[in-house]
Amino acid sequence: MAVVLDILKNDPRSARLRHPEKAHRPDQPVQAKKPDWIRVKAPGSKAWTETQKIVREHGLVTVCEEAGCPNIGECWEKRHATFMIMGDTCTRACAFCNVRTGLPDALDQHEPEKIGxxxxxxxxxxxxxxxxxxxxxxxxxxxxxARTIAAIRTASPGTTVEILTPDFLRKDGALEVVVAAKPDVFNHNLETVPAKYLTVRPGARYFHSVRLLQRVKELDPSIFTKSGIMVGLGEERNEVLQLMDDLRSADVDFLTIGQYLQPSKKHHEVVRFIPPDEFKTYETTAYAKGFLLVSATPLTRSSHHAGEDFARLQAARLAKLSPALSA
Known part of the structure; x- marks a missing residue:
């Protein structure tokens, strides 16, 4: 059994310091043992290997690997992968994230076609x-x-496209370009409650992220919007409930809530492992607040079961519209 899976340990890039900005920070407490409900099978099936081969052949980056996602075995076995574009190096340095940080390389102009x-x-x-x-x-x-969305539409016209974007902070006009490409789902994660931004997500601005999601709906109401958070970072329940209200005020359709898992001793500590019954209460409350779809479990991640969830989103919207259409 395994939890956070480091399948990049033999990658040539591992010689580079992954998080140079964290190297001199004091070590954070590490939970010695994870609870029984945080357990997944290690990858290695034939289908998983085939998915990995396609990713490697095209020189692609996946967030499944870079973020050490615990669900990679399950998803890749189903030939599901979340592609991470624009390189493997992030210009932010969030305290929770395992993605490499530093100065990125130039964009690969052929990447959209490779993804397609x-x-x-x-x-x-x-x-x-x-x-x-x-x-x-x-x-x-x-x-x-936008180019990547277009390339997917060309190479695989029947594929629906979900994007999980950065916040485009201080990038005037950027959001409009992405929305004009008409993704089926626009996801931007708030990650945590506003009180934790200074220590968890210092390069971002909470209300800018909320406004970003609201603006998507203003530009194109047909696009499903989605956002996710991690719990276990020291947030209070009432803060999570207020965050739900903020997202509903922005007309967000889909909320995901998952347990934060600490990638290393240099990352933010896990303050608490949230038991499954508390996730269930979050789910019940979120539905009561009007979200079309909610996924709240310890192992929930933004892209986990994304295909199945998209079908459920469509069905939920149709069910909501049906009474109005028949009136």
Whole structure:
């Protein structure tokens, strides 16, 4: 059994310091033992190996690997992968994140087509595209997102596209470029409650992120919007409930809540492991507040079961609209 899986340990890039900005920080407490409900099977099936081969052949980056996602074995076995565009190096340095930080390389101008080809080869019905933050780019990578969406539409017309974007902070006009490309789902994670931003997500601004999601709906109401948070970082229950209200005020459709897992002793500590019954109460409350869909479990991650969730989102919207259409 395994929890956080470091399948990049033999990667040539591992010789580079992964988080140079954290190297001189004091070590954070590490939970000696994880509870029984935080358990997953280690990857290694034939289908998992085939998915990995396609990713490697195209020189692609996946957030599944870079973020040490605990669900990689399950997802890759189903030939599901979340592609991370614009490189493997982020310009932010969030205290929770395992993605490499530093000065990124130039964009691979052929990457959108590589992604499109991989989606077609994997036969994906639904694909999730995310990225590192690229504060070094004038548009934050918005045009690259748009080109990637277009390339997927060309290579695999039947595939629905979900994007998980950075916040495009101080990148005027960037959001409009991405929305104009018409992704089926626009996801931007708040990650944590506002009181924790200074220590957990210092490079971001909570209300900017909320406004970003609200603006997507203003630009194109047909696009599903989605956001997610981690719990176990020391947040209070009432803060999570207020965050739900903030997202509903922005007309967000889908909320995901998962347990924070500490990638290393240099990352933010796990203050508490939230038991499954508390996740269930969050789910019940979120539905009562009006979200079309809620996923709240210890192992919930933004892209976990994304294809199945998209079908559920469509069904939930249709069910909500049906009474109005029949009136």
């Amino acid at each position: 080809d991989s989606v077609a080869k994997l036969g994906l019905h639904h694909v999730v595209i995310t990225s590192v933050d690229r504060d070094d780019l004038k548009d934050g990578g918005a045009q690259h997102f």
